[in-house]
Every structure is written in structure tokens, then in C-alpha cells.
Amino acid sequence: MKVRVSYPQGVRESTKLAPLENHDVVGFFNTWYVPGNASLVVAGDFDLVLGEEYPDHPLPLVPGVEREDLTVDPLELAVPAAWEQATTLTSIAARPFAMEPLGTTSRTWSTTLCRTAGFEPDVRYTSTDLQIHLRVVEEGLAAALLPGLAGARHHPGVTLRPLPGHPHRRVFTATRVGGREHPRVALVRNALKDACTAAS
Numbered sequence: 001m002k003v004r005v006s007y008p009q010g011v012r013e014s015t016k017l018a019p020l021e022n023h024d025v026v027g028f029f030n031t032w033y034v035p036g037n038a039s040l041v042v043a044g045d046f047d048l049v050l051g052e053e054y055p056d057h058p059l060p061l062v063p064g065v066e067r068e069d070l071t072v073d074p075l076e077l078a079v080p081a082a083w084e085q086a087t088t089l090t091s092i093a094a095r096p097f098a099m100e101p102l103g104t105t106s107r108t109w110s111t112t113l114c115r116t117a118g119f120e121p122d123v124r125y126t127s128t129d130l131q132i133h134l135r136v137v138e139e140g141l142a143a144a145l146l147p148g149l150a151g152a153r154h155h156p157g158v159t160l161r162p163l164p165g166h167p168h169r170r171v172f173t174a175t176r177v178g179g180r181e182h183p184r185v186a187l188v189r190n191a192l193k194d195a196c197t198a199a200s
Contacts, residue, residue, distance in 0.1 A: 047176075053170045065174050069172045071170075076145070076146060078143060079160075090117050095143055096142040099123045130147070148199075
């Protein structure tokens with residue numbers, strides 16, 4: 001059995017997960033990841049799916065799929081280190097942002113957070129790759145709302161600021177009912193859990 005995995009941004013960027021590439025764990029994020037990707041488990045396309053759930057955006061429960069949380073990943077405001085006055089979300093209301101594309105849960109959550117803070121975000125950079133967001137911040141071009149697993153704290157050109165209410169996303173695995181007991185699926189899931197713990 002080859003364990004086929006689909007996983008979300010932030011998890012796949014973690015350098016702690018690099019060794020998993022050598023154990024037939026294949027990331028299909030760019031082709032297959034969408035918020036409802038648990039249905040890929042039911043269809044048999046994947047044995048294990050990693051998903052993410054943002055605050056106030058619960059995903060549908062898919063019949064025949066078991067979901068198990070891997071980690072709670074803090075969401076933070078990442079700003080260029082040179083933006084010394086950028087201490088809160090409202091303090092950068094006039095600054096540019098990097099966000100995921102329209103229609104993604106992350107984009108909806110980020111836009112709602114900015115609107116709740118009293119402004120419409122000026123989104124100048126759009127990508128599904130959180131490492132691009134991080135690079136844009138590092139270069140001093142924009143701010144971004146990033147999960148902890150994106151690794152921003154390891155970049156000296158980036159300053160992290162807490163967000164109101166200390167929001168977090170849940171990163172979870174989904175398998176067909178009874179599938180998580182398979183030794184290879186359990187092995188991959190445990191390795192991912194260990195990697196998430198080490199990266200937190």
C-alpha cells in the first residue's frame with residue numbers, strides 16, 4: 001500500500017516535514033487541495049487528507065470520513081521588521097497586504113478580520129503559496145496574516161504581532177472510517193503530528 005496524502009499550506013512548508021518526502025508521502029496540494037478535500041478520501045483518491053479549518057468557517061462533515069485534529073495553529077499578523085509602528089491590525093490599515101486568492105477560506109477569514117477592524121484590505125499580492133507571502137513581507141512590500149506553521153518566526157526580516165482574540169486554525173487529518181488504523185496511515189499521521197508539534 002502506498003499512502004497518498006493531500007495537505008494544506010503551512011504544513012507542507014514546515015522544514016520538519018522534509019524527511020517525509022523520502023517515505024512515499026506525496027503532497028498534492030497545488031492540484032487537489034480545496035477546503036472540502038475530505039471528499040477525496042471517500043472517493044478513494046487519497047488514503048489520508050490533511051485539512052485546515054479557520055475560525056468561524058467550519059467545514060462540512062463528510063459521511064464516511066473520520067477527522068482527527070493534528071494541531072491548533074496560531075494565526076498572527078506578519079509585518080516587515082522595518083515597519084516599527086505596525087503594532088496592530090488597525091495601525092496598518094493603509095498598508096498593502098498579501099493574501100490567498102478570492103474564494104479560499106483563508107482569504108474570506110482574512111478579509112473579514114480586516115473589515116471587523118474597520119478597513120478594507122489593499123490586497124496587492126495574491127498566492128496560494130504562503131512562502132511567497134512570507135517573502136513579500138520579508139522584502140518590506142506588504143503585511144500578511146499567517147499561520148504559525150508557515151515559519152515566519154524564523155525570518156529575521158519579519159515581525160509577528162498578535163491578532164485580537166488570538167485566533168487559530170485547526171489542522172486535521174481525514175481518513176475513511178476505519179482507515180486510520182492501517183499501519184502505514186497511522187505511521188504517516190504520527191509523523192505529521194510529531195512534525196507539527198516540533199514546529200509549534
